[in-house]
Amino acid sequence: MDSDMRSTVLDNGLKVLIEEVHTAPLASVWCWYKVGSKDEQTGLTGVSHWVEHMNFKGTTNIPREQIKGIIEKFGGSWNGYTWIDQTTYMETASTAGLDRMLFIESERMANCIYAPEDCESERTVIISELQGGENDPDNLLEQEVIAAAFKVHPYRHPTIGWQADLETMTRDDLYGYYRRNYVPNNATLVVVGDVEADDVLRRVEKAFGDIAPGAEPRRVRAVEPDQFGERRVEVAKEGTTAYLKLAYHAPGVNDPEFFPMLVLDAILTGAKGLNLWSSFRTPPPQRSARLYRALVERRLASSVSAGLLPTEHPFLYLVSATAMEGVGLENVEAAATKVIDEIARAGVTDEEMAKAKNQLRARLVFENDSVTNLGHQLGFFETVASVDLFRNAPQSIAAVTKDQVDGVAQKYLRTDQRTVGWFRPTAGGAS
Amino acid sequence: MTTAVGRGLAAHRVVLKNGATVLVKEARTVPAVTIQVSLRAGSIYEADDELGLSHLTSRTLDRGTATRSSDEIAEALDARGVSLTLSANRHVLTVSCTCLAEDFEPMLQLLGEMVMQPAFPDTEVTTRKGELLNAIRQDEDSPAAQAVHAMFAMIYPDGHPYGRPAKGRVETVSRLDRATLQRFHRSRFAPSGLTVIVVGDVDHSRAADVSERVFGEWKAATPAEITLPHPPLLPERRERVIPMMNKAQADIAYGFTTIVRSDPSYYAYTLMNNALGQYGIGGRLGDNIRESQGMAYYVYSSFDANVVEGPLFVRAGVNPINVERAIAAIDNELRKMAGEGMTAEELADCKLYLVGSIPRMLETNQAIATFLQTVEFFGLGLDHDLRLPALLEAVTLDEANAAARRTLDPSRAAVVVAGPYEGNGSGNLFQGATT
Numbered sequence: 001m002d003s004d005m006r007s008t009v010l011d012n013g014l015k016v017l018i019e020e021v022h023t024a025p026l027a028s029v030w031c032w033y034k035v036g037s038k039d040e041q042t043g044l045t046g047v048s049h050w051v052e053h054m055n056f057k058g059t060t061n062i063p064r065e066q067i068k069g070i071i072e073k074f075g076g077s078w079n080g081y082t083w084i085d086q087t088t089y090m091e092t093a094s095t096a097g098l099d100r101m102l103f104i105e106s107e108r109m110a111n112c113i114y115a116p117e118d119c120e121s122e123r124t125v126i127i128s129e130l131q132g133g134e135n136d137p138d139n140l141l142e143q144e145v146i147a148a149a150f151k152v153h154p155y156r157h158p159t160i161g162w163q164a165d166l167e168t169m170t171r172d173d174l175y176g177y178y179r180r181n182y183v184p185n186n187a188t189l190v191v192v193g194d195v196e197a198d199d200v201l202r203r204v205e206k207a208f209g210d211i212a213p214g215a216e217p218r219r220v221r222a223v224e225p226d227q228f229g230e231r232r233v234e235v236a237k238e239g240t241t242a243y244l245k246l247a248y249h250a251p252g253v254n255d256p257e258f259f260p261m262l263v264l265d266a267i268l269t270g271a272k273g274l275n276l277w278s279s280f281r282t283p284p285p286q287r288s289a290r291l292y293r294a295l296v297e298r299r300l301a302s303s304v305s306a307g308l309l310p311t312e313h314p315f316l317y318l319v320s321a322t323a324m325e326g327v328g329l330e331n332v333e334a335a336a337t338k339v340i341d342e343i344a345r346a347g348v349t350d351e352e353m354a355k356a357k358n359q360l361r362a363r364l365v366f367e368n369d370s371v372t373n374l375g376h377q378l379g380f381f382e383t384v385a386s387v388d389l390f391r392n393a394p395q396s397i398a399a400v401t402k403d404q405v406d407g408v409a410q411k412y413l414r415t416d417q418r419t420v421g422w423f424r425p426t427a428g429g430a431s
Numbered sequence: 432m433t434t435a436v437g438r439g440l441a442a443h444r445v446v447l448k449n450g451a452t453v454l455v456k457e458a459r460t461v462p463a464v465t466i467q468v469s470l471r472a473g474s475i476y477e478a479d480d481e482l483g484l485s486h487l488t489s490r491t492l493d494r495g496t497a498t499r500s501s502d503e504i505a506e507a508l509d510a511r512g513v514s515l516t517l518s519a520n521r522h523v524l525t526v527s528c529t530c531l532a533e534d535f536e537p538m539l540q541l542l543g544e545m546v547m548q549p550a551f552p553d554t555e556v557t558t559r560k561g562e563l564l565n566a567i568r569q570d571e572d573s574p575a576a577q578a579v580h581a582m583f584a585m586i587y588p589d590g591h592p593y594g595r596p597a598k599g600r601v602e603t604v605s606r607l608d609r610a611t612l613q614r615f616h617r618s619r620f621a622p623s624g625l626t627v628i629v630v631g632d633v634d635h636s637r638a639a640d641v642s643e644r645v646f647g648e649w650k651a652a653t654p655a656e657i658t659l660p661h662p663p664l665l666p667e668r669r670e671r672v673i674p675m676m677n678k679a680q681a682d683i684a685y686g687f688t689t690i691v692r693s694d695p696s697y698y699a700y701t702l703m704n705n706a707l708g709q710y711g712i713g714g715r716l717g718d719n720i721r722e723s724q725g726m727a728y729y730v731y732s733s734f735d736a737n738v739v740e741g742p743l744f745v746r747a748g749v750n751p752i753n754v755e756r757a758i759a760a761i762d763n764e765l766r767k768m769a770g771e772g773m774t775a776e777e778l779a780d781c782k783l784y785l786v787g788s789i790p791r792m793l794e795t796n797q798a799i800a801t802f803l804q805t806v807e808f809f810g811l812g813l814d815h816d817l818r819l820p821a822l823l824e825a826v827t828l829d830e831a832n833a834a835a836r837r838t839l840d841p842s843r844a845a846v847v848v849a850g851p852y853e854g855n856g857s858g859n860l861f862q863g864a865t866t
Contacts, residue, residue: 023460024794056712068711068718069780075787094787121725124750129728131679132748135574135850238677240572241565271512285514287505299558302565324565355510362463362512362531369461369795425572 005378006197007387010205012213013185017378017387018200019192021371027193028092028375029101031108032383035181036085037159038220038313044169046161047177049082050126054174055089055182056080057118060111062104064118070100078104083276084155085312086383092372095194102207105189109182110211119171127167130160137239137423138320145421148233149247149316153224183214188382192375224249224314231419239425242323244301244332246340247419248412250317253310253385259396260404261308261412265317266356267348267405268339269306273363274393276309277376285359294339295321300332312384317412329422337415344413347406360397439817440793442803443635445642449622449649453642454803455635456628458796464535464631465796467527467804468542471624472615475521475592475659481611483599485519487556487563488612492517492526494555497548499541501555507541521593522738523808529797532632536641539629543645546620551612560607567598574682575748577673578849582684585669585845586742587662593739594662621651628803630796659739662688670846672854681751681850685761686744687838692736692809698822699830700734700743700838705781706773706831707764707839708732708745715768716745720760726753743838751852758846765839772832786820 006018037048058064071078076093089108091101133139143158150156160166189208191200227249251257265272270286273279286292286304295301301321308317319340323332368374381390389396442456474485493508493515494501508515511534516527526545530538570576580596587594598604627646629638665687690696708714712721713731720730730747745765749757773781793799793816806815848854 024790026791026794072710072780072784073787075784075789075791077788077791092791094790121723124725125721125728128680128726128748128750131750132728134679135682135748137572240568270509270514282516283514285509285512288502288509296562297558299561302562322565322569324561325568358510359512365461365463365531366512366529369463369797371794 005387006201008201010184010209012209012211013183014208014211015188015382016201016204017188017190017382018195018197019374019378020195020197021192021374022194024371025095025194026092026371027095027098027101027191027195028090028371029098029105030088030090030190030375030379031105032188032190032379033087033181034085034186034383035087035217036083037157037161038084038154039181039218040154040157043165044173044177045157045165046126046159047169047173048087049159049161050122050166050169051174051178052080052082052087053122053126054114054119054178055108055112057122058113058115059107060113062107070104071097073097074100076101083159084315086380088379090372090375098191098195098200099203102203106207106211109184109187109208112178114171114175114178116171119174123166126160127163130163130166133160137235137237137241137425138243138322140237141235141243141245141421141423142318142320144233144235145245145247145318145419146316148231148421149249149419150224153222153313154220155313155315180214181217183217184208184211185213186217188379190375190379192378193371220313227417229416232421233419234422234424236424236426238427239423241325242329242425243423244321244323244329244336245421246319246333246336247421248317248414249417250308250315250412251408252312252314253389254312255314257404257408257411258310260400260408261317262360263353263356263397263400264343264348264405264409265306265308266359267352268343269304269319271356271359271363272307273360273367274310274390275367275373275377276380278373279363279367288355290339290343291319291336294335295332298335299324300327300335310381310384329424333420340413341415344409347409348402350402353402353405357397357400361394364394439814440799440803442813443639444813445639447622447643447647449647450653451622451625451627451646451649452807453627453639454629454807455638456630456799456803457633457635458630458799459632460796462532462632463529463796464532464629464633465527465529465800466535466539466542467525467628467800468546469523469525469626469804470546470620471522471654472524472619473520473522474595474597476619476657477592479590480603481607482595482603483563484607484611484615485524486598487560487604487607488615489517489519489524489526490559490563491551491556491612492545492549494559495550495552496544497550498544501552504541507537511538513538519597521597525804527800535633535638539641539645546625547646547649549616551609551616553609556609556612560604563598563604564601567601567604570598574673574675574678574680574849577675578682578684578847579746581671581673581847581849582686582744582845583742585671585847586665586686586688591662592659593737619654621654622646622649623653626804626807628800628807630800630803662740664688665843665845668842668844668846672852673847673849674851674853675849676851678850680748681754681848681852683747683749683754683757683761684744684847685758686742686845687843688740689734689743689838690736691738691740694736696830696834697736699826699834700736702778702781702785702823702826703768703773703831703834704732704734704743705785706777707768710781710784715764716761719764720747720757724756724760726750726757726760751850754848754852762841765841768835769839772828772835775828778826778828778831782823782826785823789816789819
């Protein structure tokens with residue numbers, strides 16, 4: 001999918017990225033906002049995600065009952081998600097639907113209604129989403145580990161929010177948050193597909209040009225203070241299976257150490273790539289990776305995975321393992337930390353470097369195989385860093401040296417910088 | 432262009448002398464190739480005391496062949512950034528991967544070795560078996576998995592192969608060993624049941640030549656096909672509660688058997704199901720249960736016709752206090768769909784959507800490969816993507832509504848709730864949720 005990307009900023013501050021890809025008669029539109037759960041205050045956790053839900057519920061010019069069908073008539077799919085740094089909305093449909101997609105996104109930016117009864121009805125939908133997540137012990141443990149790894153930075157609270165906040169938040173909390181953050185100067189609009197860039201730009205101007213800019217939204221200033229020693233959390237709950245997590249503070253995507261850390265992750269658990277929308281749904285090539293060999297091939301764990309995700313601020317390198325039945329978590333932890341401590345002490349090999357880079361090169365090809373996936377990547381990186389960082393990723397990965405990887409292993413994979421989490425199943429789980 | 436409009440996919444199909452089928456579609460969007468190798472070795476071929484055999488076999492194919500050790504295979508895959516997907520459904524076992532175009536030949540060669548000459552080393556069988564047992568134990572703690580398993584056992588009763596858990600049970604998997612896997616391989620893996628699908632940045636003639644070179648000399652007797660019984664329609668509604676009081680949310684699985692894939696009403700069912708539980712956010716069910724009543728984050732219906740009558744089922748996750756309300760809402764929506772039918776406008780909307788979706792559904796190499804696998808398995812014809820719009824357009828309102836009437840009868844549904852919910856505590860009936 002090689003073609004030139006058009007990048008421009010409208011007078012109202014809306015960043016617009018357009019890429020022509022003429023392989024299928026499709027267009028994908030993504031609208032990104034620089035607002036995620038890290039921008040939330042105590043007592044209002046989950047507001048970013050709830051606002052995302054409300055923004056599918058009708059606008060001044062699209063009555064709620066008419067939303068359904070607008071994109072479907074063009075064979076399209078639509079969706080949205082919220083995470084720690086960003087909220088995004090997407091449609092992919094036949095090119096003929098482009099104006100409708102742009103119209104929906106412009107309405108979403110400027111004219112959502114937040115009818116009180118819709119806010120109430122969505123409260124229970126979101127609590128249901130939270131409770132569905134709690135059914136998964138691995139998910140529960142992850143939430144606890146992240147909360148323990150950060151004591152100051154708002155990355156500590158889950159994107160879905162804490163249930164008590166979801167029970168008490170008001171319509172005005174939601175609407176106020178929407179109005180402050182959904183302004184063109186806080187957004188990036190991406191169009192990828194079988195389109196002509198000049199034509200798209202005209203249509204975008206028409207749909208978004210009249211939306212007034214807003215005040216610059218408040219930005220997070222919190223910096224996580226140094227950690228002085230290992231932290232440990234345990235979740236003990238009825239269940240059948242034990243889970244382990246090891247979280248290490250990790251560089252943000254803008255840090256030059258991000259790509260060396262990405263190569264290090266590939267050596268430990270196999271390369272995932274950089275696309276949260278597509279790549280993380282398929283397992284990485286990991287059978288020769290160090291942690292897979294030490295845990296899965298030795299029958300201590302039935303699976304191991306890890307993630308270094310592209311985040312605006314320093315987040316976590318999070319390693320997860322599912323203990324084999326009958327194997328104590330202390331044994332899984334000992335085997336995992338042995339591998340990690342060893343790589344921090346003695347570094348990686350040239351062979352491992354070459355293999356990790358090959359894997360990442362392949363994953364970057366696989367994960368940009370549709371207009372939807374490419375649209376995601378352009379907007380995602382523009383939101384957390386810059387689209388250039390994504391454009392240059394292949395070169396950045398190729399340029400990573402063994403010394404850099406050894407350096408980040410030593411710097412980040414430190415015993416006193418980690419948070420260890422155990423999910424310990426107690427008796428009485430359903431059978 | 433790789434699009435399904437205009438001249439369509441027009442995949443090339445070759446049948447090798449030994450009966451193996453090769454399908455190739457050139458697609459140049461990215462310099463990558465997706466390979467899918469399938470065999471008629473799914474879970475329906477398992478004996479009752481060997482459930483999980485197909486699944487475990489798939490997971491062990493890549494752990495050693497006649498000429499390569501497990502570690503050598505791991506290196507061959509990881510060095511190229513390739514991860515295999517090993518899967519087994521009821522009828523078919525599939526090994527698939529996506530690789531860079533430059534790696535196509537060595538990868539097809541490797542997949543061929545796995546399928547034709549797996550070594551099933553003892554130690555690998557033991558390790559993979561442990562993983563499978565762990566996965567079964569995880570499912571035991573998952574309300575979603577429990578609800579779905581129980582519903583399938585109810586609509587496919589008496590040990591019907593569609594009603595058995597694909598991963599098997601602890602007691603059946605514990606029994607499996609190297610000899611069982613070797614026997615399954617000898618009896619079920621043969622060129623007559625082999626389909627090789629190649630989609631991506633490779634010439635079709637070269638892909639066919641390489642496939643011929645890899646698989647052309649393979650000889651193995653054609654396995655006996657088995658005849659599956661038709662599942663009975665339930666004589667009355669069946670309900671079951673699986674209390675899992677350690678959980679936060681209850682999962683509902685609510686289903687029926689429907690039709691075989693070759694039934695002429697397949698497209699009527701597809702459209703009816705789209706209106707019922709797919710279109711927008713979960714069709715009519717989503718409008719009612721999620722959008723109007725705010726009861727669930729997810730509710731949808733799923734329809735999957737198969738060699739024998741496949742299922743149509745509704746799934747939802749709700750707070751335990753809403754279980755009965757949600758089931759009553761599902762009952763109502765089904766009754767309404769069966770009684771009043773869908774509107775002409777709804778049918779037209781669903782047609783527009785499903786026909787319009789085709790280019791999007793066939794955009795990536797993986798999606799095309801999966802589509803071609805379905806086309807080949809059910810014998811739909813290589814021009815199926817071109818005929819699909821007309822097949823959907825031809826469905827009349829009467830036909831769609833007849834499909835609803837034929838299947839959506841709450842008084843003959845199988846209904847399961849798994850989660851922090853105990854029903855009326857005296858058996859397996861819900862309070863106030865019967866029809």
